[in-house]
Amino acid sequence: MLSCGVVIAVLGVGLSTPILVYIGVAMVCAVAVAYVWVLLAVDSFLRVFPRARRDVTPHPLTAGRPGTVTVAIEAGRSSRPGRGRVGRALADHLDIREQAAAELTGGMGTKATVTREPGRLELTYSLHPSRRGRWPLGPSLIHSSDPFAMFLADTPVGEAQHVPVWPAVVDLSATAGALMGHADRIVLGARTPSPDDSSLRDYREGDDLRRVHWPSSARRGTMLVRSDERAGRRPASVILDAPREPVALEWAISAAASIAVSVLESGHPVRLIGGGIDPGSVRHLGDRGSAAARIELLDQTVDLASPVSRAAATADVVRSASLAATDAIHGEVTVAVVNPLEKAAIDALVPIGDSGRAWAIVRADAPLEQDARDTVRALRRAGWRAATATSGDDLEALWSRMLTAGEME
Structure with a gap:
């Protein structure tokens, strides 16, 4: 649209046709307004909602067992009242998406429930981890556009984190x-x-000091503990x-x-x-x-x-x-x-x-x-x-x- 507007305006000047000049200038101005609109919308939102806190339940996850993620995007304390009102008004019209590795979603997309409150946006969605490992989650993406849908922007909010996933465990x-x-x-x-059915082994971190065999430890120069073979x-x-x-x-x-x-x-x-x-x-x-x-x-x-x-x-x-x-x-x-x-x-x-x-x-x-x-x-x-x-x-x-x-x- 910008290119067409420039071409039409130039043709209008060359052909001495004011109507073409007006149309070309209007098209260029529309693109400029749309661009500025998106910049202001994103800037205002990030100033009001500068951070995102993500809670994963349970943490860590287990392969094959579903989990839940809650993402809270909150207003900053330093936001000015006027800017805060503008940001919250814009927030009502912005789409929010969350990014998650396919290993966390089971290959499916994430469908979140969005709750909007004064100074706070909250997303809640389910995870279906399919593989053990450490997989990326986030950041959230704010999808914004101008009223004419000429400019689109996906702006990250918060930071990505790597969520650990335990292996599937069978109850044995x-x-x-x-x-x-x-x-x-x-x-x-x-x-x-026999009454003294025990042997000695090297001391390990966490062993009970009451089981240290001090005479043998003194002879060996290293701590030894009794290992009772009949202990439960x-x-x-x-x-x-x-x-x-x-x-x-x-x-x-x-x-x-x-x-x-x-x-x-x-x-x-x-x-x-x-x-x-x-x-x-x-x-x-x-x-x-x-x-x-x-x-x-x-x-x-x-x-x-x-x-x-x-x-x-x-x-x-x-x-x-x-x-x-x-x-x-x-x-x-x-x-x-x-x-x-x-x-x-x-x-x-x-x-x-x-x-x-x-x-x-x-x-x-x-x-x-x-x-x-x-x-x-x-x-x-x-x-x-x-x-x-x-x-x-x-x-x-x-x-x-x-x-x-x-x-x-």
Whole structure:
């Protein structure tokens, strides 16, 4: 329209036709007025509503479970009264949209309910997270235009934030107690318990100082604590071998997290090892299934990613096995969710199987079925209770069969 107005005005001057000049000038002025209108509308709105506060419930989200977002766009305290009235009047005619990653909306658009109050705009909409991870949400976009709809503007309000999404967790708490009880029966069935049925291990952050064995600590020069094998809070380690395929990765992380959370909620300390988790940050979590420990455990899974190569995955399993082997000797239960393993990884897991308190789920997606069966046989020879599973298997049914049957193909 601007170009046409200029051309018509020039033609009018050239042809000495005032009516064309008037039309051309009117068209140019209309565009200029529309442009200034949009600039003033956006500027006035941002001065009155300079910030947006976003609340996500629950936080963090869980894959497969819906959540709710409330975005409050509020007037600034320093807004002048006159400008505030103008801004609020403009706000009544502005469209507001929210931006969200497809992983948070399940691939669908967001449809928000907008509530307008004096000095405040509020958007409420639902999220349907489909994948574990950390995904962007926001900023809100203010869609404005002039009365002639010649200029359109999408202006961001507030800042974007990254929302963490936990993996889907299957409730295995009913069988987690059976797992820990079965481990106790293995130990107590092997020998007659004595009055002092305990061993010593290195002190970990969070251990009760009353369990420190001071004479041995003085001799060794490092703090040692008593680890009672018959105590009701036998610890457990869950080893994760992260697959390289995206679908298999999510299934493996979900399986490992489900087992770890269920053990935690049954009243036993647990730690998650491998999968890219920093070995230096690994520690046992849990105090009678505390909510804080559950949050910390699931937070560890949010940023996990596939290994860069099979060699890197094998090295990660070897490190994890070395970390778990020492505590397995002193009565710790070990559960591994792994892919078909190289010989180096199997050799590293062998010492853990000697304790008689080791379970493994080996992924057997096509075309890995034969390699998975070979891994299961090797682990069973080493004393593990192992089973194959695919990414489409029901984890709860698989886990129940493992604990009731002991071994399965």
